[in-house]
Amino acid sequence: MGSKRLQNIQGYSFLLPAMLVILVFTLIPIAYAFFMMFFKVDLLSGARTFIGLNNFAKLLDDPKFWASCRNTFRYVLFVVPIQTIVAMVLAALLNSKVKFNRAFLTIMFIPTLTSSSAMTLIFMWLFNNNGVMVNLIDQVFGVRIAFLNNPDLALSVIMMMNIFSTVPHFMTVFLSGLQDIPESLYEAASLDGANAFRKFMNVTVPQLMPITFYVVTMGLVGCFQIFDQAFIISDGTGGPQNSTLTFSLYIYQLAFNSNDMGRATALAFILGAIIFIVTYIVNKWLKADEVNG
Amino acid sequence: MKKFAAILAAASILVGATACSNSEKAGKSSSNKDPITLAVWGSSPSESKALEATVASYEKESGKDVKIEVIQDNFQDALTSRFAAKNAPDVFYLESYAAPKFIKSGVLADLSKDIKNQDDFYQPLLDSFKDKGGKLYAAPKDYSTLALYVNKGLLEKAGYKVEDIPADWEGLVKFSKELQTKLSKDQAAMIFDNTLARNLSSLIASGLNPVTDKGKADFTSNQKAIDYMKSLVDGQKAGYLKNPKIDMGIDSAGAAFGTNKAVMMIEGNWVLSALKQEYPDVKYDVLPAPTVNGKKETMTFNVGYAVAKDTDNKKGAVDFVNYMTGKGQKQWSEMSGTLPTRQSVTKEMKIDQDPVLSAHANGAAYGTVWSSGVNLPTISQAFDNQLLAAFNGDKSVEKAMKDAEKEANDEIARQE
CATH class of the missing domain: 3.40.190.10 (Periplasmic binding protein-like II)
Structure with missing residues (x-):
């Protein structure tokens, strides 16, 4: 009994530093945010007045909230499936015995290593009205497309950029998963007369399910929280015409431009709830727990 | 093994405790010595040099210590969080654009009676730091x-x-x-x-x-x-x-x-x-x-020095602001290439005769301040x-x- 208690103490003492950090920097702020979202808070002076659920009512009445909602969901619905599928297919291709696959892997990994802000600046340079892409399209098709100040296209530039930079990361995750699939499954499939495509669909994809769940979840969380690219591309405004206004960017604007921490925490709570619910649904749908990985 | 665990637990608690007490001590000793903290945004090398030189002249003349803190990015946001954390600098740069928000929140010290020779400032610049009742909350340091x-x-x-x-x-x-x-x-x-x-x-x-x-x-x-x-x-x-x-x-x-x-x-x-x-x-x-x-x-884009209301060193802060916007303004303006907010300094530096700067300086009298x-x-x-x-x-x-x-x-x- 005594030795067990001592072992417990030992365990907790090892955990203590990490637990303290989590407590101070994660749990207490979350609890505080729960508290703040029922108040009108002046961040500068710290003055606050209780207004109940008024912050939520204000948000529902706010066209910018709905714009950020629309943008974020549009972003997630495009980026997550595309990045997952592309990463999986690329991983499968690299896992087959093509020549120089290591070299390809290295080159393709570079975008992930680049910081997202540097990446955004590069994309802004490519896509501005006098940029390489615009001039290229002009020469080939004879139309000038204003990517960055056209509200229908500005978000697409960020989407492309995010897919470009996250695919390599998820690709390596898939690659490691692929190497765990027993060769015997493929042999059995070959004996049954499956071609390469059938093998991919009926062996690789189901076997990768736990990895896919991880990739989709991380993709969802990352996409729902998209901030830096939207911030840089629009200079923090979320423009043109709110087309790059995402949840996180609007939280930032509410807290620091509108000096309204209450509404910002209310929106953060909504974002947290959305991520939780969507992840839960995806978990049920992909049946991540049941697959024998 | 058990012994080791016990020692480790004790050690970790001890380290934590001493770390806390250390930082407390450091905090106290620094507030006893009382350097004036000045928060500024990162700017061009010439402005940074000019600021350091002008602050050095002030330190030499007054015998006080000034600690410059450069906040490189998103100055307003960083400053807001400093105020929220009750850890505001004594003196800081304030754009007239952001001034109403700070004045309304009541976190700035009232400088109406502290700033010397207020008539000498270009009045639109000064007015942008006043509240509706005419109280002054910052002293203009330069403008564009x-x-x-x-x-x-x-x-x-x-x-x-x-x-x-x-x-x-x-x-x-x-x-x-x-x-x-x-x-x-x-x-x-x-x-x-x-x-x-x-x-x-x-x-x-x-x-x-x-x-x-x-x-x-x-x-x-x-x-x-x-x-x-x-x-x-x-x-x-x-x-x-x-x-x-x-x-x-x-x-x-x-x-x-x-x-x-x-x-x-x-x-x-x-x-x-x-x-x-x-x-x-x-x-x-x-x-x-x-x-x-x-x-x-x-x-007109106008920047001033504001003093935090909760500073425990208002006298020193005001003294510093008066120097920077008064006696030290010429040194600052000449080295940094910014326009002086005082009409007397503008005349002294012969800016109204400068072919390049006069177009800018003449605007100070009629320009709309961005606030x-x-x-x-x-x-x-x-x-x-x-x-x-x-x-x-x-x-x-x-x-x-x-x-x-x-x-x-x-x-x-x-x-x-």
Whole structure:
């Protein structure tokens, strides 16, 4: 009994530093945010007045909230499936015995290593009205497309950029998963007369399910929280015409431009709830727990 | 093993405890010694050097210690969080644009009776740091105004002289249109900026104050102001007005001007250091910003020193601010190349006779200071956001302004 208690103490003492950090920097702020979202808070002076659920009512009445909602969901619905599928297919291709696959892997990994802000600046340079892409399209098709100040296209530039930079990361995750699939499954499939495509669909994809769940979840969380690219591309405004206004960017604007921490925490709570619910649904749908990985 | 675990647990607790007590001690000893903390944003090397030198002169004269803290990015946000954490610097830079928010929150010390010789300041600069009751919360340290820069080399190549440039906005637009036909496709007759920060004075000169007496947005009540905005939209569409970032892919107006991609630009004196250091071959003239609707106008961007209300060293802080905006202002202005906020220093430095700086300095008397109540950030954000729709051709200027007005006023209602 005594030795067990001592072992417990030992365990907790090892955990203590990490637990303290989590407590101070994660749990207490979350609890505080729960508290703040029922108040009108002046961040500068710290003055606050209780207004109940008024912050939520204000948000529902706010066209910018709905714009950020629309943008974020549009972003997630495009980026997550595309990045997952592309990463999986690329991983499968690299896992087959093509020549120089290591070299390809290295080159393709570079975008992930680049910081997202540097990446955004590069994309802004490519896509501005006098940029390489615009001039290229002009020469080939004879139309000038204003990517960055056209509200229908500005978000697409960020989407492309995010897919470009996250695919390599998820690709390596898939690659490691692929190497765990027993060769015997493929042999059995070959004996049954499956071609390469059938093998991919009926062996690789189901076997990768736990990895896919991880990739989709991380993709969802990352996409729902998209901030830096939207911030840089629009200079923090979320423009043109709110087309790059995402949840996180609007939280930032509410807290620091509108000096309204209450509404910002209310929106953060909504974002947290959305991520939780969507992840839960995806978990049920992909049946991540049941697959024998 | 057990022993080891026990020792480790004890050690970790001990380390934690001593770490806490250490930091407490450090905090106390520093507040006993009382250096004045000064928070500034990161700026050009010449300004940083000038600040260090002026602060050093103050330290030498007063025998006090000043600690400069440079906040590189998003100064307002960082400062806001410092206040929220009750850890505000004693003295800090304050833009007049952000001043109403800080004044309303009640976190600034009242300096009405502390700042010396207030009549000597350019009054519009001083007024932007006052609340409605006339109490003063910051002392202006320097300012910038907009003026018209002309690239002489390009202009003469196109067959014009500086004297040909009209002094009024309508004439200038027509001139740009004509000039553009003599330039290559990647060059701009004039660079423009589509934000409210650069155009507020023109709107006011047109007869529209976008911020009403009650602090609400008004973009639609005046046809002349709408026409002014239309002239920008038309100019961009036809290509003789260009936005450096969006239309030319160049980071800043100064860079476009310096690399001979633009003949004219309406910019603040902050471009001067880049023009001098990075593009010394470009020959240029500086003219006053164009008149709009027959009225002189320019935008003034004003920065001051404010003191935190909760400082435990108000006397020292005030003394420092008085030095920096008084006796030390000449040293600061000369080294940094910024414009002095005191009329006496302006005369002493003979800025009104300087061919480049006089166009800027003369604007201080009549310029519109970029500050107009707590709601200006909300109002300008809605304006910038919606005017872009007009530039894209998605909306007419009238529709865009109507939407901007609604967007801003709805948001203001939510904030109240």
